[in-house]
Amino acid sequence: MAETKETISFQVNGVERELEVSGSRNLLSVLRHELGLTGAKYGCGVGECGSCTVLLDGRAVRSCVVPVSTVAGRSVTTIEGLGSGDRLHPVQEAFLETQAFQCGYCTPGLIMSVVDLLQRKPDPTEPEIRDALAGNLCRCAPYPRIIRAAQLAAATMSSSGERHGDQ
């Protein structure tokens, strides 16, 4: 018995990829085991922990429950694709600045969720931050810092956005 494979192509972190895989495989498995992108983590496999969060066409998804066939022709961004070169994305900077992690296992997923939130709501209220991140579990639980990180990132992104606007 062999898996039926199909050719699926999609963009990952800006690069066009073409893969021979079974379309029912979840995106997390494909990222981690076919593409060597291990930043997104397995925590539950059923969409309940958020550690596998990546962006699909810019919106946060739980990659463990996304069949890879559904991403054909679309664009996926993982934690490895944030920032540019040596420069961190402002959300990564903010997590570092506030030390909003302990073991760090949940952190890539959280960062992707915050990136998504700030794209939708550049200036979120604290309850909005809590709502947006409630599906990202962190057992080490530095949650107050995670809230601060999201607020800090919102602040730096809006001020640098203004600067860009001025130029």
Added chain:
Amino acid sequence: METSESGLTRREFLGLTGGLIVFFAIPSELARAAGESGGGDAPSFNAFLRIAPDSMVTVFTGKVEMGQGNKTALAQMVAEELTVPFSSVEMVMGDTDLVPWDGGTWGSTSVRFMGVELRAAAAEARDVLVEMAAEQWGAAPSALTVSEGRISLASDTRTSVALGELTEGKEIRRALKGEPKLRPVVEYRVVGTSVSRVDGRAIVTGEEQFVADVRIPGMLHGAVLHPPSFGARLKSVDTSRAERASGVIKVVRDEGFVAVVAERPELAREARQLIRADWEEKPHPAMESLWDDLRSTAELADTVTEEGTVGSVLEAAERQFSATYRTAFVAHAPVEPHVALASWQDGKVTVYSNTQTPFLQKDDVAEALGLESGQVRIVVPRVGGGFGGKTNPELAIAAARLARAVGGPVMVDQTREEELTWNYFKPAALIDIRCGVNGDREISAWDCDVHNCGDRGAEPPYGFANRRVRSFGCDSPLRQGAWRGLAGSAITFAIEVHMDEVASEMGEDPVEFRLKHLDNDPRLARTVRAVAEAYGWTPRRAPTGKGVGFACGIDVGSRVAEIVELDVDAKTGLVRISRVVVAQESGLVINPDGITNQIEGGIIMGLGPALREMVHYEKGRILTDRYSKYPIPTIRDAPKIETVLVPNPTLSPQGAGEPSIFPISAAVANAIFDATGKRLREMPFLPDRVLAATAV
């Protein structure tokens, strides 16, 4: 048996020649090693540091980093004594081939014991180098100063040399014996500052490797067959369908052990479902009878403390109080499940494993596979949260077996369901307290029996003249083991709710009532005052209707006190914690932000078992096998936390990762009482329990 002496020999072959190496030992750890090896071949040291000719410092220790920040804190302590920049200290941790024997990372021992010895070793290294420089320059050692990683003549700072340079072309080995002179606290530049975590950048970029991220070419994935209920015996098994399943390389069977090896984790799991097995199951006690079962099987394990004459003083007391407290089985539920990756080469197996106890695991793997200890290497990269739950060798053993069976590297990665089902749990606890109050409105006798949970934290922090604490072992229906702070958070719940009950029955202010019994422990008294002041506590008689609760405790040398503010929804019974103020005194603080992070995390983690978390089981099966059924705290549950670090820099650093979880559930229960006038004596404080208690 191989000792870490021979571990060292191998290490010498790793090119660790040249420079100054100082070995040192933590006596209690080595005593444990001696015990575990039957006393014969105990190692003589269990960590060391090396200063290379280029002045780079490397520390070798068996401790592991799992989020608690020990990698950063230990490096800070070394950098401080050597006066070198923090960035020139590198930590090599948790690899049994590279570091000497260690008993494991638990009980907040990294900084408290390892760090303190490491700091002494660094001071020793510095003094050795000062002596060498003195000899070279024909000066007295006292005429030399050390700063910025350089030794200079005090009278002429142009005569100076970098610490490492002195070791050029030499190899110096020292064992730490006495207690070298430490740098004065007032001169500290690295210790006491909030250096940011050494691994932070790799974490936020996703580059940090956990075990599940390690890739070895050709590696396969294994899934182990589990019985339908605990302790079931495999009678017969048919694996033929699994063998034909997609991507399956092999189904391995070795007596009761059955596992599938396949190309990917999900293929191994799918094939596992195709195995037909016949099991002989055992009868299991019902969850409903837990408390009766614990009582009826209780046997005295230990009298933890016995002072004065409890019985007669209790009888003669003006007022007597008694109550029973209960806490449920709780899971660790780290977001990173257990995982192990094994690969064999030349008769030796290397296992990447997310364990808190690499050296114990090394022996476990060797024993299970019939190997010499020297044929096993355990490598622990960063661990994604331990909380006492990652000491179980089963996955490492399974991976090693499967890798041997298929002749290639195999990773066994657990699912969430397996993680929440097959690990051990924090024991349920049943705690009885009786106490008597005398004419001075003070507790004169304290009698406490703890059941099933061990006795950490059972000694009350208060100076009760007459007290007896006994610990009873019971037949537990579930596999149980260490959990952050062991029994301490359960027993502190009982002690601190009881103190609160007595205070309110006596019409005393809860904080003042604690302080009245704390003449024996000025450090805790100071910590209690610090939290009261930070909160703005005013004397009160609970219940006030406001929903404010206090509790305190002692653990791993630290003192901690917490005040919780909450609301109780009278309709739903839901409890919402809005604010926590915490004061903790942990002696010398190595990294204020790091310790604050640990304190906050401990509090929020503690809210889980206080409000919601409990393991449900039926017929030897765990029912709470996914996060939606085992709801750990989310960011919505996180209160505002204000942390006060009570200074005590002349005391050596105390444990920091566990204390804050001790008083939190009692503070919550006491706040619920303050809000509603009703006592909750069983954790978790589920909405229906809150409603049942508050219903008139």
